Amino acid sequence: MKTIFITGANKGIGFEMARKLALLGHRVVLGGRSKDRLEAARKRLLEKNIDVDYIEMDVNVPGSITHASEVFLSIFGELDVLINNAAVLLDQDKQLSLDPSDVFDQTFRTNVLGPLLVARAFIPLLNRPGRIINISSQGGSMTDSVGGWSPAYCASKTALNGITRQLAHELSSKQISVNAVHPGWVRTDMGGPSAARDVEKGAETPVWLAVTADQAKTGSFFMDKKEIPW
Ligand SMILES: NC(=O)c1ccc[n+]([C@@H]2O[C@H](COP(=O)([O-])OP(=O)(O)OC[C@H]3O[C@@H](n4cnc5c(N)ncnc54)[C@H](OP(=O)(O)O)[C@@H]3O)[C@@H](O)[C@H]2O)c1
Numbered sequence: 001m002k003t004i005f006i007t008g009a010n011k012g013i014g015f016e017m018a019r020k021l022a023l024l025g026h027r028v029v030l031g032g033r034s035k036d037r038l039e040a041a042r043k044r045l046l047e048k049n050i051d052v053d054y055i056e057m058d059v060n061v062p063g064s065i066t067h068a069s070e071v072f073l074s075i076f077g078e079l080d081v082l083i084n085n086a087a088v089l090l091d092q093d094k095q096l097s098l099d100p101s102d103v104f105d106q107t108f109r110t111n112v113l114g115p116l117l118v119a120r121a122f123i124p125l126l127n128r129p130g131r132i133i134n135i136s137s138q139g140g141s142m143t144d145s146v147g148g149w150s151p152a153y154c155a156s157k158t159a160l161n162g163i164t165r166q167l168a169h170e171l172s173s174k175q176i177s178v179n180a181v182h183p184g185w186v187r188t189d190m191g192g193p194s195a196a197r198d199v200e201k202g203a204e205t206p207v208w209l210a211v212t213a214d215q216a217k218t219g220s221f222f223m224d225k226k227e228i229p230w
Contacts, residue, residue, distance in 0.1 A: 003079050007031040008086025010041040012188035016199035020207045022050045033058035059086045059114030069121035079125040081210045084115035085135040089190050093150045104152045111156035116163055128175040129215045133206055134164045136180040143229045168219030177218035181206050
């Protein structure tokens with residue numbers, strides 16, 4: 001049984017990963033910024049006889065991350081897998097060259113600085129071997145052509161991919177693997193109702209990376225359990 005912490009797990013792909021991993025018998029801790037939404041998520045799983053824990057953590061607030069890591073340590077004592085899933089895609093994210101609001105700052109705070117600070121705070125808790133999985137997006141790809149949609153979001157995932165590779169390099173001697181995943185275009189609040197995939201399919205590869213994939217594989221970008229180009 002592994003202990004697994006998933007950020008932004010009160011809904012969407014994070015919630016589905018939690019459901020799948022708990023069903024497989026792992027101890028799953030949901031992270032989220034709202035106690036009410038976390039409690040509601042826990043109840044939804046309990047109704048299906050799936051028990052999970054949760055910890056409040058806003059990935060935009062460094063103090064909240066530090067506090068959550070301390071609470072996590074005192075309650076659970078250890079961690080095997082950290083899944084950095086929380087992210088935002090803001091409606092106003094239309095152009096990098098014209099950004100009168102702080103869309104870029106907000107996006108990078110949540111999608112880039114957040115996962116890095118969470119990783120820093122939770123690495124000391126990670127068992128060896130341990131795993132970090134960053135939920136990224138093909139929108140951040142440096143090999144695909146630029147589609148022009150949500151540029152701050154796409155650039156934030158490019159940055160997250162860069163962080164994934166750097167952390168993988170730094171942590172390879174500590175037996176901690178660090179990988180990124182593109183879940184596909186998934187029907188969630190973020191992906192919208194027209195998306196091609198359901199959450200079950202979206203959660204499949206991160207769940208595989210969390211508990212089944214070769215631990216030695218690190219510094220890679222995955223989709224559908226296969227490596228894809230950065
Ligand atoms: N859906 C897609 O098509 C798609 C495609 C490629 C990649 N992804 C990636 O997959 C991951 C999950 O996306 P999703 O589609 O499941 O999105 P979602 O349904 O919008 O869920 C996002 C989760 O992140 C949480 N979150 C946002 N800001 C946070 C913060 N500051 N602190 C803590 N939690 C925060 C949300 O919590 P609240 O409920 O409190 O807002 C929610 O639980 C994201 O990394 C996303 O970029 C999604």
